[in-house]
Amino acid sequence: MSGLKLFSTQGGVTEVAPRLADVEAEVQALVESAMEAMLGVRFLATEYNTGPVHGGRIDSLGLDENGAPVIVEYKRATDPGVINQGLFYMAWLMDHRTEFQALVRERLGATAASQVLWSAPRLICIAGDFTRYDLHAVREHRRSIDLVRYRLYGQHHVGLETVASVAAQGKVPSRPRRRGVDASVPVRRACEAMAELAAAVDEVLLGLGGDVAKVERKQYDAYQRLRNFACVTPRQDKLLAYLKAAPAAVDLVPGFTRDVTGLGHHGTGDLEVQLRSDRDLERAMDLFRLSYDAAA
Numbered sequence: 001m002s003g004l005k006l007f008s009t010q011g012g013v014t015e016v017a018p019r020l021a022d023v024e025a026e027v028q029a030l031v032e033s034a035m036e037a038m039l040g041v042r043f044l045a046t047e048y049n050t051g052p053v054h055g056g057r058i059d060s061l062g063l064d065e066n067g068a069p070v071i072v073e074y075k076r077a078t079d080p081g082v083i084n085q086g087l088f089y090m091a092w093l094m095d096h097r098t099e100f101q102a103l104v105r106e107r108l109g110a111t112a113a114s115q116v117l118w119s120a121p122r123l124i125c126i127a128g129d130f131t132r133y134d135l136h137a138v139r140e141h142r143r144s145i146d147l148v149r150y151r152l153y154g155q156h157h158v159g160l161e162t163v164a165s166v167a168a169q170g171k172v173p174s175r176p177r178r179r180g181v182d183a184s185v186p187v188r189r190a191c192e193a194m195a196e197l198a199a200a201v202d203e204v205l206l207g208l209g210g211d212v213a214k215v216e217r218k219q220y221d222a223y224q225r226l227r228n229f230a231c232v233t234p235r236q237d238k239l240l241a242y243l244k245a246a247p248a249a250v251d252l253v254p255g256f257t258r259d260v261t262g263l264g265h266h267g268t269g270d271l272e273v274q275l276r277s278d279r280d281l282e283r284a285m286d287l288f289r290l291s292y293d294a295a296a
Contacts, residue, residue: 004161006153018151018159020128024076027126027150030158031072032060038160039124040227040268040295041070044107050092058089061100063108065228065268066215067117068144069093069100075127082130083137083145086123090143093121120168120215124226126150126160135164144168144213146226162226162296167213190237198232198239200281205230208292219266229295230288231267238276241284242269243291250287256280257287 006016021027028046035043041062048058060072071093073086093100097118105113122144130147138145147164205223206212215222220242223230231242247259247270261270269291273284 004151004159006157006159008154016153016157018153021076021150021152024074027076028059028074031074031126035060035062035072039070039072040065040224041072041124042108044103048103050089050096054092056089056092058093061103063104063112063116064122064224066120066217066222066224067112067115068120068122068215069116069118070122070124072124072126075125077128078131079127080131080133082125082127083123083134083141083147086125086145087141087143090121090123094118117215117217120144122146124148130163138164138166141166142168148226160226162211165211165213165225194234194237194239197275197278197281198234200278201232201239201241201275204281204285205232205288208288212292217266222267225292225295227295228268229291231269233266238274240265241273241275241288242267243271243273243287244269244294245271245287245291246294247271249290256283 006018008014008016031038032043032046035041041064044061044063046060048061050056050058058071059074062070062072064070071086071089073082075082101113101116104116124146126148127150129149134147138147144167146162149161149163151159153159202214202221206214209225211225213224215224220231220233222228227244229244233240233242242260242265247261250257250271252259256274258272259270260272265272271287271291273287275281275284
């Protein structure tokens with residue numbers, strides 16, 4: 001965000017100078033009031049007390065788009081202890097799963113509580129800035145950690161910039177090689193073609209940037225930066241990719257792209273892309289990049 005300049009065009013062109021909040025609580029209140037829009041995280045609790053033994057207060061607790069628990073810690077400026085503080089609370093969270101699920105049940109209902117994704121808990125640190133030691137430290141941990149720099153502009157604008165993002169994810173499967181298949185078994189051939197296409201889509205989405213994390217759920221695979229930018233659901237004869245790109249900004253093509261705003265489906269995103277072949281994957285590349293950029 002150091003290179004970003006914001007200008008007001010009302011009554012001429014004047015630069016709106018960036019500033020830090022006067023107090024940490026100002027940043028926390030702002031993010032908590034619109035956490036789902038800003039971070040893709042449903043807000044659960046603020047200043048959550050971890051009890052007399054642990055003796056701490058978690059700034060914010062939430063649940064992301066894929067059902068993963070999220071801890072958010074805030075600092076007004078630069079604080080070298082923010083990552084270690086967050087990991088301290090992460091250890092508490094993993095030891096108190098029942099308590100967290102009870103909180104989810106109370107705030108979001110029984111279905112959300114039963115689907116908490118404990119394999120991918122996340123820590124999001126929001127601060128005025130981070131040191132080079134912070135940027136190195138996140139790459140040395142096995143947890144999913146996002147470092148987000150904020151700036152306030154005037155009285156009505158806030159900017160968020162992800163400066164580092166590391167995902168705790170397993171080994172990415174390699175794309176299978178093409179091989180001959182007996183033409184007398186078309187069902188098997190179709191299944192193998194879909195598996196190969198799915199591997200190609202996986203390779204492309206993960207390759208959009210070094211900050212991409214893959215989260216595997218039973219019904220779909222999510223690809224996220226700070227927020228999901230693509231969710232892929234397999235079907236027998238195609239793959240359905242749901243993107244965060246705005247449908248109104250895209251020329252919709254029947255049989256390939258569809259506006260699913262307000263329609264129920266697995267994963268998140270209002271633009272549905274139907275993929276049946278490598279050619280469809282090539283056609284979808286610009287849409288993938290558009291959605292990736294929107295999830296920064």
